[in-house]
Structures are given as structure tokens and as C-alpha cells.
Amino acid sequence: xxxxxxxxxxxxxxxxxxxxxxxxxxxxxxxxxxxxxxxxxxxxxxxxxxxxxxxxxxxxxxxxxxxxxxxxxxxxxxxxxxxxxxxxxxxxxxxxxxxxxxxxxxxxxxxxxxxxxxxxxxxxxxxxxxxxxxxxxxxxxxxxxxxxxxxxxxxxxxxxxxxxxxxxxxxxxxxxxxxxxxxxxxxxxxxxxxxxxxxxxxxxxxxxxxxxxxxxxxxxxxxxxxxxxxxxxxxxxxxxxxxxxxxxxxxxxxxxxxxxxxxxxxxxxxxxxx
Amino acid sequence: xxxxxxxxxxxxxxxxxxxxxxxxxxxxxxxxxxxxxxxxxxxxxxxxxxxxxxxxxxxxxxxxxxxxxxxxxxxxxxxxxxxxxxxxxxxxxxxxxxxxxxxxxxxxxxxxxxxxxxxxxxxxxxxxxxxxxxxxxxxxxxxxxxxxxxxxxxxxxxxxxxxxxxxxxxxxxxxxxxxxxxxxxxxxxxxxxxxxxxxxxxxxxxxxxxxxxxxxxxxxxxxxxxxxxxxxxxxxxxxxxxxxxx
Ligand SMILES: Nc1ncnc2c1ncn2[C@@H]1O[C@H](COP(=O)(O)OP(=O)(O)OP(=O)(O)O)[C@@H](O)[C@H]1O
Ligand SMILES: [Mg+2]
Numbered sequence: 433x434x435x436x437x438x439x440x441x442x443x444x445x446x447x448x449x450x451x452x453x454x455x456x457x458x459x460x461x462x463x464x465x466x467x468x469x470x471x472x473x474x475x476x477x478x479x480x481x482x483x484x485x486x487x488x489x490x491x492x493x494x495x496x497x498x499x500x501x502x503x504x505x506x507x508x509x510x511x512x513x514x515x516x517x518x519x520x521x522x523x524x525x526x527x528x529x530x531x532x533x534x535x536x537x538x539x540x541x542x543x544x545x546x547x548x549x550x551x552x553x554x555x556x557x558x559x560x561x562x563x564x565x566x567x568x569x570x571x572x573x574x575x576x577x578x579x580x581x582x583x584x585x586x587x588x589x590x591x592x593x594x595x596x597x598x599x600x601x602x603x604x605x606x607x608x609x610x611x612x613x614x615x616x617x618x619x620x621x622x623x624x625x626x627x628x629x630x631x632x633x634x635x636x637x638x639x640x641x642x643x644x645x646x647x648x649x650x651x652x653x654x655x656x657x658x659x660x661x662x663x664x665x666x667x668x669x670x671x672x673x674x675x676x677x678x679x680x681x682x683x684x685x686x687x688x689x690x691x692x693x694x695x696x697x698x699x700x701x702x703x704x705x706x
Numbered sequence: 707x708x709x710x711x712x713x714x715x716x717x718x719x720x721x722x723x724x725x726x727x728x729x730x731x732x733x734x735x736x737x738x739x740x741x742x743x744x745x746x747x748x749x750x751x752x753x754x755x756x757x758x759x760x761x762x763x764x765x766x767x768x769x770x771x772x773x774x775x776x777x778x779x780x781x782x783x784x785x786x787x788x789x790x791x792x793x794x795x796x797x798x799x800x801x802x803x804x805x806x807x808x809x810x811x812x813x814x815x816x817x818x819x820x821x822x823x824x825x826x827x828x829x830x831x832x833x834x835x836x837x838x839x840x841x842x843x844x845x846x847x848x849x850x851x852x853x854x855x856x857x858x859x860x861x862x863x864x865x866x867x868x869x870x871x872x873x874x875x876x877x878x879x880x881x882x883x884x885x886x887x888x889x890x891x892x893x894x895x896x897x898x899x900x901x902x903x904x905x906x907x908x909x910x911x912x913x914x915x916x917x918x919x920x921x922x923x924x925x926x927x928x929x930x931x932x933x934x935x936x937x938x939x940x941x942x943x944x945x946x947x948x949x950x951x952x
Contacts, residue, residue, distance in 0.1 A: 589812070
């Protein structure tokens with residue numbers, strides 16, 4: 433029963449508690465936002481933004497600014513920008529995201545090599561370091577997830593309507609442009625807060641996986657969101673605990689667990705239910 | 707004259723880049739009108755409707771609207787069925803109610819009763835818990851019709867509402883439109899089925915880039931002389947008559 437004792441001991445460490453709070457908070461906001469992004473066919477926005485965040489972190493480190501503030505600013509801006517591009521110009525949304533992501537990674541790594549000294553820091557942003565989470569991260573992620581939850585609840589019906597049929601929503605008097613910008617801003621902020629914990633590379637997984645998994649067996653929009661949020665929270669929680677016990681990198685553990693759950697649900701539904 | 711114009715369109719021109727899809731179209735829609743907008747494929751009907759709904763910018767002319775009227779709109783090409791979209795039929799139809807609500811636009815129990823009444827009406831109530839993407843094309847069209855009707859609109863703009871409906875549903879639909887119209891609802895209907903629609907509407911607008919004909923159905927039949935059903939037969943007396951006659 434030594435793993436059990438180890439688990440109990442783990443809860444005595446402040447950093448473990450902090451990691452769990454932050455992880456759960458990010459799970460809530462990213463899966464909620466994710467439901468709308470995935471169903472709007474904007475799954476890759478999170479992916480693209482996480483790459484932008486990487487470049488923004490590099491810029492922040494280079495300028496000796498707090499990377500969090502620089503990334504929050506840049507990523508939110510780019511989030512709105514990507515959305516406007518795919519809405520207006522003739523560039524396909526996915527192409528716009530691909531371009532942005534590639535450009536940002538190139539910029540980030542170039543800046544990293546120019547700046548030289550901060551490679552180690554940058555690496556921790558790439559893959560997350562939930563073990564070195566600071567109080568500010570706890571505050572930010574909790575505030576963000578509460579804000580996201582409240583906004584999604586307040587605008588739930590409008591978001592659903594817009595996600596399903598933007599044209600109809602616009603005609604029926606819903607302010608789709610404003611809602612889109614709101615969604616873009618929330619996405620940007622979720623990505624920024626998320627990269628501190630599970631890293632630039634892995635945040636998009638938390639946006640996409642829970643919804644895709646929930647879609648396998650849910651019926652109805654509300655059910656999908658609820659299942660996605662619950663799943664995501666459970667998976668993040670178990671992933672964190674598991675990674676402490678087994679000494680694995682926490683971000684990767686969470687994503688792997690997401691993938692495993694998805695595969696189980698998917699196989700169950702394609703092989704057994706049909 | 708105390709005519710109440712709901713829509714006044716004047717010299718409306720709409721272009722896609724250099725291509726003029728709608729050219730200098732002028733008309734008025736009065737309260738209580740029941741109008742069929744017809745014309746061959748690619749004649750600009752959908753473009754004009756989108757212009758009316760503010761979904762496309764005008765390249766010329768103007769449209770004046772009675773902003774106070776709740777509008778029900780059925781787009782021509784409703785969703786390419788995303789089979790995996792999780793919203794149920796009920797949820798989709800309930801989004802039709804949001805426009806008439808104030809923030810935070812809640813859907814109440816009473817609203818769900820209204821939704822189910824309308825679903826009953828278009829005969830898809832049994833499917834209400836299904837995902838929208840699991841429905842057939844015609845069933846989906848019924849659902850979108852329900853979504854357009856659920857808010858009890860005073861102006862209905864329907865772009866080919868019957869194109870995927872079976873004959874029974876079509877007749878049922880037109881009967882219902884007539885009833886709505888008699889209760890004061892103004893209806894603009896894009897259709898290729900003028901044979902059926904003609905018996906119900908009180909005005910036919912025929913367009914092919916520009917508005918060519920705008921009068922009663924009887925006058926329309928008169929004008930066509932041959933057969934009222936061949937409305938795709940161009941009435942191009944305003945254009946140069948080339949070598950089409952043989
Ligand atoms: N998005 C677009 N970009 C460029 N051209 C367009 C676009 N949409 C329509 N058109 C062109 O404008 C013209 C009018 O199209 P519209 O869809 O309004 O026709 P319609 O009368 O509704 O036809 P249908 O009976 O087939 O529905 C067509 O020639 C079409 O090719
Ligand atoms: Mg059309």
C-alpha cells in the first residue's frame with residue numbers, strides 16, 4: 433500500500449495542491465471553449481495560438497518583460513486576428529492557422545538562438561512545468577475559469593445558435609461579430625494561462641480531446657459540454673496524480689490519458705455498439 | 707394613401723466582384739402581402755434575399771425596412787449536414803426563439819412547449835431528441851422551417867422552403883402559409899414550384915438579374931400565354947431577342 437501513502441504524502445506539498453487547482457481550472461475553461469471551437473471547425477485555433485504563445489514567450493524573455501503579460505497581449509490579439517482573417521479574406525481558416533503557427537515557431541526559435549541565454553526557460557514554457565507553478569498562476573487560472581464559466585452560461589444559447597448556424601443567428605439579431613471576438617479573446621487567454629501549466633505544445637490537446645471524446649456518445653449540445661468538462665477535469669486530476677506517483681512529465685501524462693480515454697470510447701462505439 | 711410598406715427596395719444592385727448578380731431591382735412589399743419570387747437558376751433570387759437580410763452589401767440602391775417586425779428567415783442552403791453536430795432537433799428549433807429575447811436569452815419550459823408545438827406541426831416531433839445531423843434532407847428542411855416559424859414572425863422570408871419536401875408536406879406547407887398570411891403575416895417565398903405556389907400567392911415577382919415581372923399570378927399566366935408552369939422560359943421582352951426562336 434505504499435503508493436497510497438505516497439499519494440497522501442503528495443497532498444502535503446503545496447506545489448501539488450497548486451498544480452491540481454491550476455490543472456482543474458484550465459481543464460474547465462479549455463474544455464468549455466473547446467466545445468464551441470471544435471464544433472465551429474476552429475479546433476486548430478488553439479493549436480495555432482499555442483505556437484504564437486511560444487514566439488511571444490521568446491519575445492518576452494528577450495525583452496526582459498514578464499512573458500505572461502507579453503503572451504497574453506500577443507496571443508489574444510492574434511486570436512482575434514485569425515478569426516477576422518478566416519471570416520473575411522479568401523484565405524481558408526486552417527491555412528491561416530498553419531501559416532501563423534509555422535511563422536511563430538520559426539520566430540520563437542530564432543529569437544531563442546539569438547538571445548542565447550534563455551533556452552532553459554523557454555523549454556519549460558514549451559512543455560509546461562506544473563511543478564513550478566507560482567501563486568500568480570493559481571490566481572490567474574482560477575479567475576479565468578470562473579470568468580469563462582460565467583460568460584459561457586450567460587451567452588450559452590447565443591453561442592450554440594452561432595456555432596450551429598452563424599448566418600441564421602446574425603439575421604435573427606444575435607450579435608455574432610461580438611460573440612466571435614469574445615470567443616477569440618477567451619480562447620487566447622485560456623491558451624496563455626494554460627501554457628504555464630501544461631505547456632505550449634499540449635494546451636491544444638485540452639481544447640480538442642474532451643469535446644471529441646464527448647461527441648462519441650453524447651446527445652444534445654448541453655450534454656456534450658457537460659460531459660466534456662467533467663471528463664477533462666477527471667483526466668487532468670488523474671493525470672497529475674499519476675505523473676507525481678510515476679515521476680512522469682505532467683503535461684504529457686495528461687495528454688496521453690486523454691488519448692487513451694478517447695480511444696477506449698471510440699473503439700467501444702465503433703466496435704461494440706454497432 | 708396609408709399604405710404600410712414593410713420593405714421598400716429601390717434600384718438594388720448587388721455584385722460579386724465584377725459580376726452583377728442583381729441589377730437595379732425596385733419593389734415594395736406591403737403588410738399582408740404573399741409574394742412568390744421566381745426565376746431560373748442563377749437569376750439572383752438568393753442574392754437579392756441575402757441583400758434584403760443584410761447578409762450582403764449593396765453595390766447600389768437602397769432597402770428600407772420596418773425594423774419593428776420580427777422576421778423569420780429560411781436560408782436556401784441550410785447546413786451541409788455535419789452528422790456529428792451534437793445539437794438535437796429541439797435545441798436547433800429553440801435557437802429560433804433567441805432573436806426575440808433580451809439578454810440573457812433564456813429558453814423556458816413554455817418555450818419548449820412552443821417548440822414542440824411547431825415540431826408537431828411540421829411532423830417531426832417524434833425526432834425531437836435526435837441529433838440534427840441524423841435526419842434526412844427533407845426532415846432537416848422541416849426542422850429549419852420550424853426554426854423560422856417558432857418565433858411567430860410577422861414577416862417570413864423563405865428561400866426555397868419546399869425544395870426537399872414530399873408532396874404531402876408541400877401541400878400542407880402551402881395551406882399553412884395561406885393560413886398565416888390570412889392572419890396578417892407577410893410572406894416572401896422563393897420557389898421553383900410556381901405551379902403549386904401560384905394558387906396561393908397574390909403576387910408573382912419574376913427576376914433574371916433585373917426584375918422583369920411583378921403582378922398577380924393570373925397576369926403572369928396571361929403574360930406567358932403558353933403554360934404557366936414553364937417559368938424558366940425566359941420572358942426577355944426587355945432584353946434583346948436574339949435567335950432563340952426557331
Ligand atoms: N458567392 C458568390 N460568388 C460569386 N458569384 C456568386 C456567388 N453566389 C452566387 N453567385 C452568382 O450570382 C448569380 C445569382 O446567384 P443566386 O444564388 O442569387 O441565384 P438563384 O436565383 O438563387 O439561383 P437558384 O435558383 O439556383 O437558387 C449566379 O450567376 C451565381 O453564379
Ligand atoms: Mg437560390
